[in-house]
Amino acid sequence: MGRTHLSGHAYEHVAAELRGAILDGDLPPGTRLPRHADLARQHGVSEIVIRQAIDDLKNAGLVETRGRGGTWVRRRPPVRRISSRRYLADLAPQAEPGTSFTHDQGIAWSQYRLDVAYRWIDADERLAGLFEVATGSRVLERRFVFYASGVPAQVSRPCLLAADVEGTPVADPRNEPWPGGTISQLRTLGIEVDDITESVETRMPTPEETQALRIAPGVPVFAITRLMLAAGRVVEVADPIVIPGDRAILDYQITLRPPPP
The missing domain is CATH 3.40.1410.10 (Chorismate lyase-like)
Structure with a gap:
């Protein structure tokens, strides 16, 4: 994942890049995402933007937050x-x-x-x-x-x-x-x-x-x-x-x- 080119809502672009990595298997189920601060540096955005992007992925059922244990790619049940x-x-x-x-x-x-x-x-x-x-x-x-x-x-x-x-x-x-x-x-x-x-x-x-x-x-x-x-x-x-x-x-x-x- 590289630095995100931003236009429109920044969090949407960050969420889209993370979503693509999850669906393509680059971030497989059970993977812990980097800390918000690290993601913010990678994408050149604030931590507020990262939190918005993570919320978007949580609403889509792709990730889950485990309290202070960080954010993890959700294990999806079989179809x-x-x-x-x-x-x-x-x-x-x-x-x-x-x-x-x-x-x-x-x-x-x-x-x-x-x-x-x-x-x-x-x-x-x-x-x-x-x-x-x-x-x-x-x-x-x-x-x-x-x-x-x-x-x-x-x-x-x-x-x-x-x-x-x-x-x-x-x-x-x-x-x-x-x-x-x-x-x-x-x-x-x-x-x-x-x-x-x-x-x-x-x-x-x-x-x-x-x-x-x-x-x-x-x-x-x-x-x-x-x-x-x-x-x-x-x-x-x-x-x-x-x-x-x-x-x-x-x-x-x-x-x-x-x-x-």
Whole structure:
């Protein structure tokens, strides 16, 4: 890294040079950056500019500050490919417990952890519209934080209709995590999920999502709204499922078949 040619905001140029070195591998994960005073001399700027540049990199999730231990290039978790066919893992016979999440993450059941919170709510207009039921219908709201090998990888809010699950083992949070996930849960009630639709948007995380997923506030997330259907009826609404954008690639398979003669 050499002396920075400055025009515009000086900190942006310093941040761009450091970002390039990190992404190109010249500053690999786990590397400690030089002291602010040393960076300031290298780039011919003040330490205030360096602090602004470091803040920019922290917001992007590229570096982290460890108190008085300096600034370090952040170790980035592996990027996972998440397939649109992932729910087939919940349908297949299982030699050992698992879900579509453990399948995506490539982890064993022993490496899986699920934090859960259940409560009964009255469906607001949005939730009722997704379920295609009357506003105010009684719904079981579940909030999950999914961990893979101790690292939070996903949060979600999957909801179920009280008419389907109230008074059943599915409504008891002590039964989580449940092998086979929601599809298996509903099957025990005689409800066979036969269709799933998802809509995906990208956005910035909420403060709660940033904290739960331990991501920098400048890292975008995938926010997925999922509907599970059985015989044309919506039986589960997950709104939203949130995945850090720097940890996932969403793969979708579209099978085209000619219409029957």
